[in-house]
Amino acid sequence: MRYLPLTDTDRQAMLATIGAATVDDLFVDVPEVARLDGPIHGLPMHASEMAVERHMKALAAKNLVAGEVPFFLGAGAYRHHVPASVDTIIQRGEFLTAYTPYQPEIAQGTLQVLFEFQTQVARLYGCAVANASLYDGSTACWEAVAMATRVTKRKRAVLSGALHPHYAQVVKTMAHFTGDTIADAMPAITAEPDLDGLIARIDEDTACVVVQYPDILGRISDLTPVAEAAHAKGALLVVVNTEPVALGAIKSPGEMGADIVVGEGQSLGVGLQFGGPYLGLFAVRDPKHVRQMPGRLCGETTDAEGKRAFVLTLSTREQHIRREKATSNICTNSGLCALAFTVHMTLLGEKGLRELAADNHRLACLAADRLAKVPGVEVLNNSFFNEFTLMLGGKPAREIVRDLADRGVLGGVSLGRLYPGVEALEHALLVAVTETTTEEDIERLAQELEASIKETV
Amino acid sequence: MRYYTDEHEWIDVEGDIATVGITEYAQGQLGDIVFVELPEVGALIEQGKDAAVVESVKAASDVYAPITGEITEVNPALEEDPALVNTSPEDGGWFFKMTIADEGELDGLMDEDGYKAFVEGL
């Protein structure tokens, strides 16, 4: 077995040192009822690297690779070009095979990266402090709601109807068990989101109002009035962002008065990966809220010789010290994805992120204009960044998406998939366009969409 | 008059207001204090219930209300300088002031000599 260095001679010698006759003597505490007479039945025996590779490649070959076809899926996961050096760096064994930096003297690499990561995220979000990452955007969204209930000592959260439905689902699932009340809504299929309606739902018992920016339909709106309305009632504004590249082109949530900003960081460095591992981002605008934050925080300090150094800090918030009084049960973060994000963001810098955002938006505008010319198709949005909603003239978007896939085009995410069974949303299609999309891809989608609409009843 | 609890808190009673902090012995046990979470002014706290949390780098310890009462004031200096609890635990490092709902509760507490003997017995 290529991964196991002990030889039978070693094993015998070690058993002799221990004073055991066989290795089973070391398992004497396992009750009779649970002892097995050999390897577990029903599983194959060990296999060579070559044989395993063959098995896995056969499975991989059954998937349609996004990069090989015109591709327009988004809805919380975006396909961007990741520079080659990102993967080289995250595969360095010193990063890949390190543990959580509990021994800071020999973990300054990870710790300094986390400090750089926290700084990048805080600045991108227009916030004071970001943590060292959470699992993903959806769990970060729940953690923001939970934090708001701690800060305000209230138990009701108002969700915008245009929050990603899976994020809303996660929040509702968790709130059911914590006893918090969640006021959610369906998205209205309108060119502009109904912020007045949202504001009207904020009351004196509201801990926070949760708004996605850009929202699930791709719309962008000024959230300053929502922030003001929330603050007037003593509630916090939580802003959720699922596309960090957008913040290279549009105002940060912090600038508009968001108190907690959370999001998905997958767009930078991480890749699609069928949904995970992703990267939860979490930041607060006011430093006084730091002690109510979930997750790990890396801070700057000095060592005994006065040299600058970094260390995990404010750990008393966390489960390993506070146990049942912790701010969250989170232990693992998304460290390696945070590294990938930071390396990609470092390669981009201010200049690159702005250019990348501009290029995404330019191509999305091109796509929106071209697709609007497809007979029966309308662009819903007044505003968008790199993703917008198409109305398919009464045709079922879910079937169209499947049909497009059969035609070799991954044409978008239907709202029917995201909101199954909601008739009002059945005819809408989300289309995402990034720097990886070519003008040929857009033309191909337009043509196949036209054909598909014609042929779909 | 200064009273002590077996949870290593001290209470100074002046008129109908009590000032509460932790003892020199307690701060020595806790090590370097990095943060003190204080109760809200106006909160009603029962004797023996959590009133504050005092944190070192690797531990968080609850501070219990030595008597029942309403919080009237908290020490603003601790927010800026939690190390006061280490350097001046029984003076500048006080935690909060509270009303005395039931003077009878004071009878169950130790005086200075009693506390000294209590600590020596630990």
Added chain:
Amino acid sequence: MNAPNQSGWKPAMELSEDGMHNGPATTTGNRALMLEEPLLFEIGRVDVTGVDLPAIDPAAPTRLGGLARSEPIGLVGLTEPETVRHYTRLSRQNYGIDLGFFPLGSCTMKHNPRLNEKMARLPGFADIHPLAPQSTVQGALEVIHQLGGWLCTLTGMPAVAMSPKAGAHGELCGILAIRAAHEARGDAREVVLVPESAHGTNPATAAFANYRVEDIPATPEGRVDVAALKARLGPDVAAVMITNPNTCGLFEKDFREIADAVHAVGGYVYCDGANFNAIVGKVRPGDLGVDAMHINLHKTFSTPHGGGGPGSGPVVLSEALAPYAPLPFVRKDDAGTFYLVEEEDREERGPTFGRMTAFHGQMGMFTRALTYMLSHGADGLKQVAEDAVLNANYILRAMEDILHAPFAASGPCMHEALFGDKDFGGGLSTLDVAKGLIDEGYHPMTVYFPLVVHGAMLVEPTETESKAAIDQFVTAFRAVVERALAGDEALKQAPYYAPRRRLDETGAARKPKLAYEG
């Protein structure tokens, strides 16, 4: 590194008073291969980028709803050569398994096979979208299905929830399933029992789900006190959460009896599977009466720890809890097609407790873990458990004459050996021993956990170390412990040779500086 120091080299230099080598200071602060590296924000520039993109056309029309960014973000960039050098230099200030022995108890720091990395990067896995039409991602759904099948077979459990993102998230999944199962029969329960030696995540998880947490005492031999536990059981107890093997490194030999007693009062048994490596392929938790157990793919199945994540925490479930599993999950129909069961599939989804994450779980970890399982097979995984346990017992016996081993008389340990700090001289502590080991070139063991042992040192060697590597570690560990017993003051200032000396953690917490300012 497997051979002892055969070069015969020994440092000839004495330490000066401040503990440093007697050697001239350098201008840069570097010491040959030990290189100081500034922060990104001190070397990056606003107008520099390492990615070639089209220049922005300021005249291009936008549809940004009047919210175009007017303020700078505050980011800086580096070109590719500068980026690679910056992060390569930082990487060299880290200790990883690739570099040396990493006996961090309860964390299972085993070798990460590189085939797993290669497979996870196949475009057919890495470059597919979670919401792609299911007909286009059959291979991905099959990976989830196959991995779930391995986990069920290895644990002897009928069902598995794959979406939890990490161990603690898996615990939450199990506890929520338990709450949902009780709620479904109108049986509100309030209490979860957790042993004192449990991971902090256990009480934090139970408290999250609005349970009151009560401690279960341990016996002097380091196991759950069955009599005390049974005495506490009643109709208010929703579940017990027990780690097995436990955090003292011992197998809970009365687990079955405990499980039967818990079931008899209508409660469920949650098993924390953090230490599954000790019994993988050797014991099936399902045979012990477990109702739910999370499996840390990043421990037992060697997906890399990555400096603190990502993890992955699938949860195996008993028949009683399976109906409450979170969405989505993967099923296979009679025609051999794989499909996702989601919110809309009202009949098939059952009384699920809901959704824990946006998509389907940690796919990138699934491909790695499945690769690892296929490589090892049923025979290899059994050998994994046996070698992990053998290595730990070997270390226990090699140390117990000089280091307090509180449970050495309780029978063999499992995959980790637990020691305490008794009889150290000169006010020295477990922390000093850990820092001394850093100077010897080792990552320290887990320290001060579990809380039930004073100055705990939890040593988990894993199965991917050779006998020579373990012998060499034992030699170093004994040397450091002997210094502690002798009260060697120099140990208080260790480490001397790491990229940094001991840190001012108090200062970091009193005046938190959590982002670069400037």
